[in-house]
């Protein structure tokens with residue numbers, strides 16, 4: 001499976017790995033892990049009951065949070081791909097992206113306790129602006145779609 005390779009977030013430098021959504025150095029956070037697979041990205045997360053909206057479904061803030069972190073991770077990965085940076089051969093990812101804008105469309109309630117799958121596809125890179133389209137699905141049903149504008153940081 002894809003877990004042989006490193007997650008994008010595990011390539012963030014230690015001092016930038018405290019993000020509540022995806023930092024490997026935040027023991028209380030979600031520690032979301034995004035993997036580059038060919039020309040798309042993938043991540044998984046199984047929410048537990050504390051993230052309930054109405055019983056049986058996941059609250060929208062968590063959905064947005066997962067899309068946010070999958071989006072920035074995906075943007076960094078796609079930017080590396082575009083610059084021919086081989087992520088298999090770096091210890092630290094050389095490109096950092098932050099969210100400027102995030103749009104979430106909630107299509108159907110996200111079921112509680114199921115393994116959620118996030119996917120990302122690059123729409124465009126224009127200078128420092130990276131647009132990524134995402135889906136969040138449960139058991140093959142798209143529960144939410146997301147669109148992120150991530151900005152590549154200058155050093």
Ligand SMILES: CCCCCCCCCCCCCC(=O)SCCNC(=O)CCNC(=O)[C@H](O)C(C)(C)COP(=O)(O)OP(=O)(O)OC[C@H]1O[C@@H](n2cnc3c(N)ncnc32)[C@H](O)[C@@H]1OP(=O)(O)O
Pocket residue numbers: 012016019068069072096097098099100101127128129149151153
């Ligand atoms: C947090 C820092 C650590 C970094 C760690 C990395 C790894 C961490 C991983 C954790 C991941 C967690 C991730 C998180 O959650 S990060 C937390 C959430 N995000 C933030 O807090 C970011 C706050 N915002 C900023 O810092 C600045 O506004 C940024 C850096 C985003 C841009 O300010 P900057 O001065 O650099 O650039 P610019 O203003 O010239 O804009 C550039 C271009 O973008 C266009 N534009 C901008 N905004 C919008 C908008 N809303 N809609 C449409 N377009 C927009 C703008 O028109 C321009 O286009 P153009 O005129 O060139 O065509």
